[in-house]
Structures are given as C-alpha cells and as structure tokens.
Amino acid sequence: MIRNDYVLDVSLFDLLNSFRNVLQELPKDIKEIVYEEIPIEQRIREILDMFEGKQYLSFEDILKLEKTKIALS
DSSP states (O other), X not given: OOOOOOOXXXXXXHHHHHHHHHHHHSOSOOOOOOXXXXXHHHHHHHHHHXXXXXXXXXXXXXXXXXXXXHHHO
C-alpha cells in the first residue's frame, strides 16, 4: 500500500486563527477549573481514531476534541 504525504501551505497565523475559532465555541459559563492529566499516548490514540475512514482532518477538527480551555493549552 502506497501512502502519499500531504503538505499544506499554512502559516502560524492560520493555526492561531483556528485555535481562536475553537476557543470561541467553548461554553462561556465556566464555574470551576479542574486539572486533569492525560497521557500523551491517549491523546495520540484519540487523534488516530478520528482518522478512521478519513484521509485528512482539519486542525480545528482535532482541537474540537477538547471541551475546555485548560485542555486546549
């Protein structure tokens, strides 16, 4: 099976804009900040699972895995 790597021409500003868009979609009425340590292996698995049946994902799609600002940092 031959896989082609895809390279996108995006800037840091494009990534920051995507990050800002996702932050704006988060709930505004946060009452409590809870710290939760999640192993990087778990995050990698979650992202790989998102690729199931897809050739690509947007940066925003990946960021939308998280529902809190602290988790995005």
